[in-house]
Amino acid sequence: MASSFLGFTLLFIGLYGAEGFRNLYLSRCVFNSSDLKDIEYIYSTYYNKVELARFSSSVGKFVGYTVYGMKQAEHWNSDPSVLAQRSHSKERYCKHNIDNWYSNILTKTAKPHVKLSSETPPAGQHPTRLVCSAYNFFPKEIHVTWYSDGKEITSGVSSTEEQADGDWYYQIHSHLEYTPRSGEKITCVVDHASLENSLITNWDPSLPESEKNKIAIGASGLILGVILSLAGFIYYKRKHRGRILVPSN
Incomplete structure (x- = not known):
């Protein structure tokens, strides 16, 4: 299997009030294959980073985590249309996107x-x-x-x-x-x-490539220095030989 327990997450964030209180609605899909039975849809509501309530397709209903969240969960669980909408999201939302992931990404490999x-x-x-x-x-x-x-x-x-x-x-x-x-x-x-x-x-126990490059650069510099010194010496000797000495009175 190409991958295990990957998640596809979609965030809906809204800010309300002058003081910047934040309501967060999070839908996510947890899966280890593209089979519907291996997919779990989770919908959570947050307020100021605290999870209030959660719907899980594995449970089939909302569960509250705070006093307010439990009241909300009880209200949503009493409405069959709300539960049906969340239950259908497993196939409508998760299965659709996971099939795209497997066909376009998760079945692909890259050699190390x-x-x-x-x-x-x-x-x-x-x-x-x-x-x-x-x-x-x-x-x-x-x-x-x-x-x-x-x-x-x-x-x-x-x-x-x-x-x-x-x-x-x-x-x-x-x-x-x-x-x-x-x-x-x-x-x-x-x-x-x-x-x-x-x-x-x-493993090649010889010098690593970086050290080889340093040695090669150093040797090239040394050889170039010798050539320049030799060329200067030859130039000096030739110039000295071509000079005419004039006797002084």
């Missing part, structure tokens, strides 16, 4: 972009800390595993939760703290619904 890097560990801890980061994937569920020479590593492994980027994509960061051995092959394996096969990334 994986980056394997190293971090400087805190003093007194393991000499090496690797980070396997997966970016821009959807849906949320993902599995990251570490291997050493083909065998799964279970100790020294920690991971963040899947972090939402706010644009339907997620990211996750898995950390491995270990003592490197000569010739050891460390691998990060990512499994996701968007992938036909596991995404395998091997």
Whole structure:
């Protein structure tokens, strides 16, 4: 299943009175599939951020949470037309929008972009800390595993939760703290619904790309300095040889 317990929410907010008292009416749909039986419609009324009463399609009636809210719930529950209107919202409001979500968004997947890097560990801890980061994937569920020479590593492994980027994509960061051995092959394996096969990334113990770039820039600057110095020396020698010495009286 592409997603679980997602919510579609629509807010209706009104301000009344000079002092800015706020009435809030909130309709939302909680679902884990597009089947009508897996959908719950909830309608709530609030006053100054306090929920007064709520209708749930699972309960089939209004429930009050304050003294005033209980009076309102009793009044609404006594009106069959009000209950019928809220009950029909599960199919009219929720089912319609959820079908659109599943067809346009929730059935789509995005493959993760994986980056394997190293971090400087805190003093007194393991000499090496690797980070396997997966970016821009959807849906949320993902599995990251570490291997050493083909065998799964279970100790020294920690991971963040899947972090939402706010644009339907997620990211996750898995950390491995270990003592490197000569010739050891460390691998990060990512499994996701968007992938036909596991995404395998091997750790390259050579210098990271940023350090390589720094060295390349430094070496280029050094070579350029030598060339400029040599060109200046040659120019000076040629100019000196072409000079005619005039004897003084």
